[in-house]
Amino acid sequence: MKLKEEIINKLQARGVELSDIAEVAYHLQKPYSKDLKLEDCLVAVKHVLEKREVQYTVLTGIALDILVEEEKVEGALAKIIREDEPLYGVDESLALAIANIYGSVGFTSFGYLDKDKMGIMKELDTTKEQVNTFLDDLVAGVASAASAKIAHQNKNKELDEAEIS
Amino acid sequence: MKLKEEIINKLQARGVELSDIAEVAYHLQKPYSKDLKLEDCLVAVKHVLEKREVQYTVLTGIALDILVEEEKVEGALAKIIREDEPLYGVDESLALAIANIYGSVGFTSFGYLDKDKMGIMKELDTTKEQVNTFLDDLVAGVASAASAKIAHQNKNKELDEAEIS
Amino acid sequence: MKLKEEIINKLQARGVELSDIAEVAYHLQKPYSKDLKLEDCLVAVKHVLEKREVQYTVLTGIALDILVEEEKVEGALAKIIREDEPLYGVDESLALAIANIYGSVGFTSFGYLDKDKMGIMKELDTTKEQVNTFLDDLVAGVASAASAKIAHQNKNKELDEAEIS
Amino acid sequence: MKLKEEIINKLQARGVELSDIAEVAYHLQKPYSKDLKLEDCLVAVKHVLEKREVQYTVLTGIALDILVEEEKVEGALAKIIREDEPLYGVDESLALAIANIYGSVGFTSFGYLDKDKMGIMKELDTTKEQVNTFLDDLVAGVASAASAKIAHQNKNKELDEAEIS
Ligand SMILES: [Ca+2]
Ligand SMILES: [Ca+2]
Ligand SMILES: [Ca+2]
Ligand SMILES: [Ca+2]
Numbered sequence: 001m002k003l004k005e006e007i008i009n010k011l012q013a014r015g016v017e018l019s020d021i022a023e024v025a026y027h028l029q030k031p032y033s034k035d036l037k038l039e040d041c042l043v044a045v046k047h048v049l050e051k052r053e054v055q056y057t058v059l060t061g062i063a064l065d066i067l068v069e070e071e072k073v074e075g076a077l078a079k080i081i082r083e084d085e086p087l088y089g090v091d092e093s094l095a096l097a098i099a100n101i102y103g104s105v106g107f108t109s110f111g112y113l114d115k116d117k118m119g120i121m122k123e124l125d126t127t128k129e130q131v132n133t134f135l136d137d138l139v140a141g142v143a144s145a146a147s148a149k150i151a152h153q154n155k156n157k158e159l160d161e162a163e164i165s
Numbered sequence: 166m167k168l169k170e171e172i173i174n175k176l177q178a179r180g181v182e183l184s185d186i187a188e189v190a191y192h193l194q195k196p197y198s199k200d201l202k203l204e205d206c207l208v209a210v211k212h213v214l215e216k217r218e219v220q221y222t223v224l225t226g227i228a229l230d231i232l233v234e235e236e237k238v239e240g241a242l243a244k245i246i247r248e249d250e251p252l253y254g255v256d257e258s259l260a261l262a263i264a265n266i267y268g269s270v271g272f273t274s275f276g277y278l279d280k281d282k283m284g285i286m287k288e289l290d291t292t293k294e295q296v297n298t299f300l301d302d303l304v305a306g307v308a309s310a311a312s313a314k315i316a317h318q319n320k321n322k323e324l325d326e327a328e329i330s
Numbered sequence: 331m332k333l334k335e336e337i338i339n340k341l342q343a344r345g346v347e348l349s350d351i352a353e354v355a356y357h358l359q360k361p362y363s364k365d366l367k368l369e370d371c372l373v374a375v376k377h378v379l380e381k382r383e384v385q386y387t388v389l390t391g392i393a394l395d396i397l398v399e400e401e402k403v404e405g406a407l408a409k410i411i412r413e414d415e416p417l418y419g420v421d422e423s424l425a426l427a428i429a430n431i432y433g434s435v436g437f438t439s440f441g442y443l444d445k446d447k448m449g450i451m452k453e454l455d456t457t458k459e460q461v462n463t464f465l466d467d468l469v470a471g472v473a474s475a476a477s478a479k480i481a482h483q484n485k486n487k488e489l490d491e492a493e494i495s
Numbered sequence: 496m497k498l499k500e501e502i503i504n505k506l507q508a509r510g511v512e513l514s515d516i517a518e519v520a521y522h523l524q525k526p527y528s529k530d531l532k533l534e535d536c537l538v539a540v541k542h543v544l545e546k547r548e549v550q551y552t553v554l555t556g557i558a559l560d561i562l563v564e565e566e567k568v569e570g571a572l573a574k575i576i577r578e579d580e581p582l583y584g585v586d587e588s589l590a591l592a593i594a595n596i597y598g599s600v601g602f603t604s605f606g607y608l609d610k611d612k613m614g615i616m617k618e619l620d621t622t623k624e625q626v627n628t629f630l631d632d633l634v635a636g637v638a639s640a641a642s643a644k645i646a647h648q649n650k651n652k653e654l655d656e657a658e659i660s
Contacts, residue, residue: 003406010405032251052417052647053598059407060394060420067393072402075340076333077389086197087320087382089269090390090424096272097423097599103548104254104592107261111276152547155252168571175570217482217582218433224572225559225585232558237567240505241498242554252547255555255589262434262588268383269427317382362581416527417650419599426602434584437591441606485582 003055010062014135015127020120021045024143027118028109029150036150044146054098054142061094061134069131084133091137098141102148109144168220175227179300180292185285186210189308192283193274194315201315209311219263219307226259226299234296249298256302263306267313274309333385340392344465345457350450351375354473357448358439359480366480374476381431384472387424391464399461414463421467428471432478439474498550505557509630510622515615516540519638522613523604524645531645539641546596549637552589556629564626579628586632593636597643604639 008018022041030036048054067073068081080088092114099106114137117125121139124132173183187206195201213219232238233246245253257279264271279302282290286304289297338348352371360366378384397403398411410418422444429436444467447455451469454462503513517536525531543549562568563576575583587609594601609632612620616634619627 006406051598052650053419053600056407056410056415056418057420057423059405059410063397063403063407064390064394067397067402072397073393075389076336077386077393080386080389085386087268087270087316088386089272089383089427090387092269092272093387093423093427094420096269097419100595101598103252103546103596104258104261105252105548107254107257107272108276108279111273111278112280113276114273115277116281151252155547171571216433217485218435218584221572221575221580221583222585222588224570224575228562228568228572229555229559232562232567237562238558240554241501242551242558245551245554250551253551254548254592255552258552258588258592259585262584265430266433268381268431270383320382417598417600417646419602422599422602426599433582434587434591435582437584437587437602438606438609441603441608442610443606444603445607446611481582 003052003059004049007049007055007058010059014062014065014130014132015124016120016135016139018042018045018049021139021143021146023119024113024121024139025146025150028113028143028147033150033154040150041146044149045142047149048098048101048142048145051101054101054145057094057098058138058142061091061138065131065134068133081133082131088133091134094134095137095141098138099144099148101145102152105151106141106144106148109147110140113140113144168217168224169214172214172220172223175224179227179230179295179297180289181285181300181304183207183210183214186304186308186311188284189278189286189304190311190315193278193308193312198315198319205315206311209314210307212314213263213266213307213310216266219266219310222259222263223303223307226256226303230296230299233298246298247296253298256299259299260302260306263303264309264313266310267317270316271306271309271313274312275305278305278309333382333389334379337379337385337388340389344392344395344460344462345454346450346465346469348372348375348379351469351473351476353449354443354451354469355476355480358443358473358477363480363484370480371476374479375472377479378428378431378472378475384428384431384475387428388468388472391421391424391468395461395464398463411463412461418463421464424464425467425471428468429474429478431475432482435481436471436474436478439477440470443470443474498547498554499544502544502550502553505554509557509560509625509627510619511615511630511634513537513540513544516634516638516641518614519608519616519634520641520645523608523638523642528645528649535645536641539644540637542644543593543596543637543640549593549596549640552593553633553637556586556589556633560626560629563628576628577626583628586629589629590632590636593633594639594643596640597647600646601636601639601643604642605635608635608639 022038022045025041026038068078099110121136124136187203187210190206191203233243264275286301289301352368352375355371356368398408429440451466454466517533517540520536521533563573594605616631619631
C-alpha cells in the first residue's frame, strides 16, 4: 500500500474524510475566490497529501493520539496530551509545518481555524470517544495548506491574464 | 537613547501606543484569565519589547513601511508592499518570530488576529494615510507574545498552588 | 516529581547527562566568548530545561523514540523513524522549536550540529542499541538554545559596560 | 519584465550568478547523490526562484541591504544591519522561510552553510564593498531549498524503482 492510501485510511478510521477537510479549505478560501467550488478544494487537499513532508507529519500526529488513547505513552506526557493542555504546543508545531508548505500565507489561516473551530474540527474537538489532540490541528494544517495552494493558483492565473491582455 | 525607547517612540510616531497593544492582548487572553486586568497586559507588552530579538524585528518592519511610504524602495517590491499583496508573507514571517518568543502557543493567537482584526489593528488596516503593511502584523505579534507570557505565568501560579496544597 | 526532574531522569535513562549537553553548548559558544566556562554552559542548559515549551517537546520526542523501540508504533511510520529516513523532518521540527526559544540565532547552531555531529551527538548517532532519531536532535536543540542564551547575556553585559563607561 | 528576471538581474548586480548558488547546492547534496551534476543543481535553483514566496523574500532582503548601503535606513537599525550584529536574526528568519519551502529538511543545510561559509558565500561575507547582511543568507536559503528539492526527487525515483521491480 502506498503511503498516501495508508494516510487516507488512517484519517477515515479516526473519523475524517478528505471531503471534510475540503469543506474547511472551502470556508477559508471562499471569501477570496468567488468562483471556488468544493471540488477544487478536494483536488487541492489531495495535492497537499501527496507531499512527503505532510505525509510523515500526519502519520506522526495520528500515531501520538492513538498511543495516548491506548495508554502506551507513560508519565506526565500522557495526561498532557490527553487533556490537550493549553500550553502544549507540539500539535500546533506539527500542523504549522504542514500549513506553511506553500509559504507563510498558510500561517494565518491555521491560527484562525484554531480559534474558530468549524465543521469537522468542531466535531473532533468535542467528541469524548477518542483523543484528537493532534488530529484537529492536522486537519487545520492540511486545510490551510490547500487554501494557500488555491490562492497561489489564482494569483498565477491573474498574472497570466494580465500578460496576455 | 536606549533601543527600547527608540522603538516606543517609533510606534507612537506611527500611531500605536503601548496601551493599544495591551488592549489587543487583553482581548486575546481575557477568556482564559477571568481576573485579568489591562494593567497586567501593559506590563507583559513592556516585557516583550525588552527582548532584543523583538526589538530588532519591530525596527526592521517599521523601517520597511516607512521606506515604501517615502518611495525609497524600488521596482516591483514597492508596489507589492504598498498594496499589501495577499501572497506577500514577509510581514507575517517577521510577526510570527515575535509571536512565538514564548513558545508555539503564540502562533494561533497571531493567526486569529490577522483574520479578525480588532482595535488598533483595524485602524491601521483601514487608514490610507500611511503604509502599515508590516505595522499591523507587528502589533499582532507583540500582543500574541504578551498574551502567551500571561498564559505561562498563570500556569506557573497554578502549579505552585497545586504543590503547596 | 516535578516535570524537570522527570526529564533529567529520562535523558539519563537514554544515555544523556546534562553535562554532555553543556559540552556541546560550550563547543558552539566558545569561539565567541573567550572566558566561557563549562559551568556557565551547564547553568544555561538547566535554564533551557525550565521552559515548559522545551519540557513538553523533549518528552514528546523521547516518547516517540521509545515507542518505536518497543514496537508500539504501527505501519510505515515505525520503519521511517527507526531508520531515521533522511526526508523525515519531524525530529528537526521539534528540535527547532527548542533551538529558537531565545530567538532565531539558535537556528544556525542547530543546523550546524546536525551536519557536524560532536560529542554525545556522535555517540547517539552511531549506537545500534536504541532508537535515537529524536534524541540526537533534541540534544542539539537544547545545546543551541543554551548557546543562544549565553550569547544574549554577553551582549547585555557588553551594552551595560558601554553605558557605564 | 517578469519578477523572476528582475530577481536574477538584482542578484547579478549584487555579484551573485545563479551558477554560484548552484555550486553551493551541489556541495550540499553531492554526498547523498553520487551521480549529481552541477547542471541538475542549476535547474533546481531556477525552480526555487519560480516560487512567489521565494521571490518576495529575496527582493525584500536585497532591498534592505541596498537601503542600508545607500544610508536610507535611519537610527540604530542601520548600524545593526551594516555590522551584521550577531544577535540580529531577521536575515536568518527570511532565509529560513526560503530554505524550508520543500520541508524541514532544508533547515539543517541552511544552518550548516551559515557556520561553514563556502564559495560565493565566503566572498559575500568578506567583501567590504557592499552590505551583504541579507544576501549571504538568501543565497544559503535558495541553495538549501534547491538541495532539498533534489533530495525529494531522488527519493521519489527510488520509490518508483522499488515499485517496478
Ligand atoms: Ca490540539
Ligand atoms: Ca500585513
Ligand atoms: Ca534525527
Ligand atoms: Ca547574515
